Amino acid sequence: AASALLIALLVSVGESFAPLPSTQTLPTNVLLGAAAPGDNNADDVPLDDRRSLLQKAAATVATASILSVNTAALPVWAIDVKKVVVAGATGQTGRRVLERLAGQPGLSVVAGVRNVDKAAKSLEESSTVVRGAMVQKVASVDTSSVELKHLDVVKDSVDQLATTLEGADALVICTGFIPGNPLKMNEEAHKVDNVGTCHLVDAAKQAGVKKVVMVSSILTNGRNWGQEKSPGFIVTNAFGNVLDEKIQAENYLRKSGLDYTIVRPGGLKAKPPSGELIIAKEDTLNSGEVSRDLVADVCVASVSDPKASNKVLEIIESEENGPKVFNGLNM
Numbered sequence: 001a002a003s004a005l006l007i008a009l010l011v012s013v014g015e016s017f018a019p020l021p022s023t024q025t026l027p028t029n030v031l032l033g034a035a036a037p038g039d040n041n042a043d044d045v046p047l048d049d050r051r052s053l054l055q056k057a058a059a060t061v062a063t064a065s066i067l068s069v070n071t072a073a074l075p076v077w078a079i080d081v082k083k084v085v086v087a088g089a090t091g092q093t094g095r096r097v098l099e100r101l102a103g104q105p106g107l108s109v110v111a112g113v114r115n116v117d118k119a120a121k122s123l124e125e126s127s128t129v130v131r132g133a134m135v136q137k138v139a140s141v142d143t144s145s146v147e148l149k150h151l152d153v154v155k156d157s158v159d160q161l162a163t164t165l166e167g168a169d170a171l172v173i174c175t176g177f178i179p180g181n182p183l184k185m186n187e188e189a190h191k192v193d194n195v196g197t198c199h200l201v202d203a204a205k206q207a208g209v210k211k212v213v214m215v216s217s218i219l220t221n222g223r224n225w226g227q228e229k230s231p232g233f234i235v236t237n238a239f240g241n242v243l244d245e246k247i248q249a250e251n252y253l254r255k256s257g258l259d260y261t262i263v264r265p266g267g268l269k270a271k272p273p274s275g276e277l278i279i280a281k282e283d284t285l286n287s288g289e290v291s292r293d294l295v296a297d298v299c300v301a302s303v304s305d306p307k308a309s310n311k312v313l314e315i316i317e318s319e320e321n322g323p324k325v326f327n328g329l330n331m
Helices: 092-102 116-123 158-165 185-207 231-237 242-254 292-304
Strands: 083-087 108-113 127-131 134-138 146-150 170-173 211-215 259-265 267-269 276-280 289-291 311-318
Touching (some): 083 092, 092 108, 108 116, 116 146, 185 211, 211 242, 267 292, 276 292, 289 292, 289 311
Parallel strands (some): 108 146
């Protein structure tokens, strides 16, 4: 069963977390973390295994806030959550979210997938496959308590998406385009990470969903805080201008009137966490990586805790004396 989480956000102001007064040494049960931009639905892994590292500078970000994770406690839901849909449930991040939610007693969990038969098989298998330009390492997921439903943000109409979301109290969006043909990446990123995600937000409103958690990426808003020439922005946005597409969907969700939490991870890695989880306010982090396990933990916790309401959480993982890394690259 997945670990249940309880978020204790120490300080929150407006749309983001207030700065910590100084650097703090945290107990081992407090995780400081983050993840990287990129494809969430495919949840692809670079050919070289990424190491989740962040230099001390990132760990001492003045604007950081803390999530206190209690893996023994059951979640105290921010809303009366009885049913949750995970969009993009076959991706590496989505399947981790699915697994954690499926372990919650009394919770109905729906896996939104493009092909139900194919997803049923892939979720139950552990394998390493090539998707687009990436190698994807996947673990099996127990789907015995999960309902699989068709959900395609590109091909489905808003009405069709709303039908899939019918009766859901919360939606976790883990969709993202799969980097592949360089001649089609811009088109695919636009269709999935922008237009398709916005349609999913419209469908959530139509279906009466109360809470939406969206997995996005750090540096999505990089152009607006002087990061368009940073290595992380350039490298990530080279894949179909995906950061420019993601920020459009983020802004659409924020203006929707729905209760939201936008989780912006640094570079995503498939390995278990090796460092502490660092959470910072929006438009703060421009490097760092994070285990997908921590991303999933933060997503589940964001559904459950009212302190994550209408917040943007930028997350990375730290390792003492480690090099600054982003999407597998030393910065």
